[in-house]
Amino acid sequence: MVFETDASGRITYVNEVAQRIFGYSQDDIAAGLTALDVIDPSDHGRITRAIGKLMDGSSTGAVREYLARRKDGTVFPCVVYSVIISDEAGTPVGIRGILTDITERKLMEEELARINRELKVYAEVVSHDLRGPISVIQSASATLEGLMEDCADRDTVAKGDKVVGIIRNSSLSAEVLIENLLALAKAGQSPGEVSEIDVKEIVEKVLEDKAWPIEEKGVRVAVDDDLGRILADPTHVYQIFSNLIGNALSYNDNPDPQVGITHEEEDGVHRYLVRDNGPGIPAEDIESVFLPLFRGKDGGTGLGLSIVEKLVSLYGGEIRAYNDGGACFTFTLRDLETPGDIASA
Structure with missing residues (x-):
């Protein structure tokens, strides 16, 4: 019309x-x-x-x-x-x-919201049921580790320590997977506490929390002075940048590793770019990186970028991955006028 x-x-x-x-x-x-x-x-x-x-x-x-x-x-x-x-x-x-x-689109969004609510409940039930056995495994592992200290046979101790290490690492990986599944389910929900936030402050918090890998690898991080202000749930914005910056740190094998974060704003739309100077994303993986449980070479749980995509969509934005001297992720977030706009952005 x-x-x-x-x-x-x-x-x-x-x-x-x-x-x-x-x-x-x-x-x-x-x-x-x-x-x-x-x-x-x-x-x-x-x-x-x-x-x-x-x-x-x-x-x-x-x-x-x-x-x-x-x-x-x-x-x-x-x-x-x-x-x-x-x-x-x-x-x-x-x-x-x-x-x-957009009546039809709204009906589809309502149906998607219903599915997301059911997914959240399902994920919470599954995670609760899985946490119990994992806690038992971790406790048993700790007990076994203590018993191995009293063993006089050094060969048996060496073999036992290896088994204990496998059990410990596997149970920790399972815990991370459960937490990421819960985060993915919750990412489709409407924000909880919404306020106007300074995105630069959120990014600085992410960098502070990742100070150890940044210092260990000697990563040079460049961030625009102004990353804009947006009405959002601070936890959501933190999750977006934490996942993207975490990827940029983990997969950058350049001897002089660098990470850049830039921002542009036009007509209430904020466009961000998180990039590194590493090997980039394999061409065959570009179209699949946002799929749940997709793992590239040496990948983690395969849920981080799926969480990012769901959160970006929640705020009326889009995200795209490409290579340009390294892996690049560009995404948009809308400058929402009222908390009610989030559900309809």
Whole structure:
């Protein structure tokens, strides 16, 4: 559905599709139909602010979701893509845009949310059932290790220590896998505590927590001075950068290892790039790195990047992997206006 408005928000043009869907006639439009007339009152404040930003020049375009309202009072979810119309002097004189009905998409999102809730419950039950036996194995391993200290046969001790090491490492790997499965299940859920955060502070916390591998490998880390501010759950943003930076550290075998984190912002969309100067991602793996349980050569649990992709999608963004002098991960996060926008971004 295509539309145009003047600087005050009065609708000056809509195509026939829009007239049919909303139920308004050319006479209604000529009588002074405005953008507020076709948007539910619950979204009037948001659309008024969006129009104001376009007309005062603080934004050249916007993509927002609203609840549209037909002439008969029925409503439906929509996404509006809008840009300013300027005169020859460059002064904004109106808005031109496209409105798309996203009812079907919303139904699919609700079904996906239901599946995610069931997955979370399933993962919690499975992890609970698995943690018990793993705890027993770890306790038995510790007991066996103590008994081996009292053994006089050095050959038996050596063999026993090797077995104990295998048991310990395997049980720890199982624990990590359980935690990652839980994180993957929770990544599809709506954020818990949402606040405006300084992304630079989150990244600095990640780097502080990974100080040991950074110092051990002598990694040079370059981070943009400004990584923007975004309305989000701090834990989600931490998980995104922790997984990506962790990969950049783990798989970088360059004798002079480097990691870079950059940021750009345009029209409320934050674009980030996390890159390294290592060997890069094998060409045959590029399309599969975000699949759950996909493990490349010397891979971990195969869940880290799946968690990242789910979290990025939760905030209305996209992520892509490619090689350019090393592995590169570029992703976007939306600068959400209200906590309620997260579910509909």
